[in-house]
Amino acid sequence: MINECVLLKDGRTIIFQDITNSVSADIYQDDLHYQVCESLADKYEIEKSLHQVLVNLLALKSFRAREITALCWYIENYKSNIVEVFAYDDVCLSLKSQGLGDIIVNQLGIAKVPLVTRRQTITVLVKAILHKLFRLFSRKPKVGVDVVRGWVEVTESMYPDIIRTAEVRVYPFPYGIIRQINFINKCRKLGVLWSFDGLPYSFKDIFRIVFAPNMFEIAITQLEYNAFSLYSREVMGWNPNTIYTSDEYEVGSVAFYSILTHNNIKSVNTAHGIGWYCPYVAYSEFRVFNHGQGDFYRKRNSSMALVLRERNNAILPIDYDSCRNATHVAFVLIHQNFDDFQMPAERSAQLRLGNLIKEASAKCKVPYFVKLHPNTRPSDVTAVSRSLWGDPLIEWKTLTGYRPIFILINSTTFFELRDIAPVLVYSAPSFKPELYFESGYNTVCLESCKEILVSLLNLDMWEKSFQNQCSANIFNSSDSAHPLHCALS
Structure with a gap:
């Protein structure tokens, strides 16, 4: 039995699951994914109200829809390296709906992969x-x-x-x-x-x-x-x-x-x-x-x-003035429970970031904390923090007396931290922080992580980084409590 895969010009084959595991879930936040879900739902002859619920279900819960979206993203970005694709009929229909019908597809028959498992x-x-x-x-x-x-x-x-x-x-x-x-x-x-x-x-x-x-x-x-x-x-x-x-x-x-x-x-x-x-x-x-x-x-x-929104999800017990005047610096990785939501690319990036931060921490003799996600089970606190090589941080008040440098992967916590200290947002192929933060944020990749962290130990560089993210802070904008005029026009 032939697995669904992509044949490359160098002779290698990549199965669909490997493509899906290598890309960020950010691509499922783009129009491409929702169009794929619409095309998959269109084959069912159901009334409009049910169709809307079905599209919602596929967008959030269907591994198959994600697999097809990841394939479409891969083809759009690496089309010149592809010889042909081996896939079932639902993939063929989705490729055509995305204007990718010119790619050579060896159809394996009627889809045997369930949309929902x-x-x-x-x-x-x-x-x-x-x-x-x-x-x-x-x-x-x-x-x-x-x-x-x-x-x-x-x-x-x-x-x-x-x-x-x-x-x-x-x-x-x-x-x-x-x-x-x-x-x-x-x-x-x-x-x-x-x-x-x-x-x-x-x-x-x-x-x-x-x-x-x-x-x-x-x-x-x-x-x-x-x-x-x-x-x-x-x-x-x-x-x-x-x-x-x-x-x-x-x-x-x-x-x-x-x-x-x-x-x-x-x-x-x-x-x-x-x-x-x-x-x-x-x-x-x-x-x-x-x-x-x-x-x-x-x-x-x-x-x-x-x-x-006029306010964040939480008001933290630390602020810019107290952090700026602190004598000790700390690196803080904002942990997310990617395992619970089957996000292997994010999980891998988080682990690698944790290791790089640990190395920078050891080199500079700077404390390194892992701010655990609020849904982390008490029994998992030690294991999670150890896997990311940092000391567990449960309460924000623990950072009192520190000048923190925050690192995160597309987290809502960004909006709570951007008025307090520099926040480094992870960026890489298929990771799209611009979807969430628009402007006024500092990015970091695996290659530059340690270098940037070391540079921000300097107070002037710390302040410069902080001012960059504050320059486009939507919560300080004069129209933050008013309708989105650009969306209403």
Whole structure:
């Protein structure tokens, strides 16, 4: 059996999986990926509302869609080195839809690779069961009160004033149970009106997935669409004026907010991160990090109002003045849990950066910390920090007394750090920091990492780097609280 692969002019062959593993997930944040997902969804004759949910599902959950996108990216960038491609029919259709039909393709037959795997369906089933459990402990909502859909402490930082007068409905968040417990305790401490809640996933739809012989993508699409549609009717009975949320990663949420909007219930979504998630959303208002993110969501949702976020996800206990005047320098790598989201290229880059920072740290006798992602399990703290060769950093206040130099790979934390100290953003082929940060950021690659870190030990160079990223700080811009005029024009 011939594997799907690319034959190069030097005689080598590269299988699709190796291409996928070598490229950054940033290419799945570009129009190329969403166009591939549209072409894959087009083969199903389903109504528009289901089609939108299916495209969202493929964009976020389909390894096959990512594999085809990675191939298209590879062909676009290395076409002159390619002799021919061996692939199934779904690849051929996608290549034609991307204007790459002139590449020689040896078709292997009808696609045998599922768009959504059995393993991914298990994740969906666990999610559905957790939602049903949360509903068992749900309290009857108060009628006529605004609603905040919440998960963890970030919800409170997004809507600090609103949660004190609205009702907070708390939904399952399996990636960070401790964070959710802390959020619930904070709600109790503040005297916030809150309750557990979940979507009404039906056992019929769950069983349809369990016993589906194939085409899991359609069964999951139906399950998500039905659950969100049913839930919208429940919410309408509460008679809220506005729903506040942060769920642009929920593939079925487009159905939920479409129905609410049609029934004159306003919805406000605050981007929970810098990434681009579901291409189809239906909020009344979307609060985004920057113009690029706004333009992406506006492309398929032209009636939605866009607003630049007025604040970050967190306010840190360190600031520029205290850092600048500190006597000791520290290197700080912002860790991300790439393993949990199957991002091998980012994981590899993070490991290599960690090793280079360790070498610079040893050479210059400078402390090196790894700021662990908030979803890191307590039992994994030591292992994660050791794998990146640094000392674990849990609380930001630990950096008090240090003049930090931050290094990260496309993290929302950038926006919280850029007013404090220099932030070096990783850049490499297929890594696209410009998608998220637009301008005013300093880049670093593997080849230059140690040299740049050493140069920033000098206070003048540290300040120069800091001023460069502040020159385009969107949170200090005069129109940060106003609609995105460029997106609305």
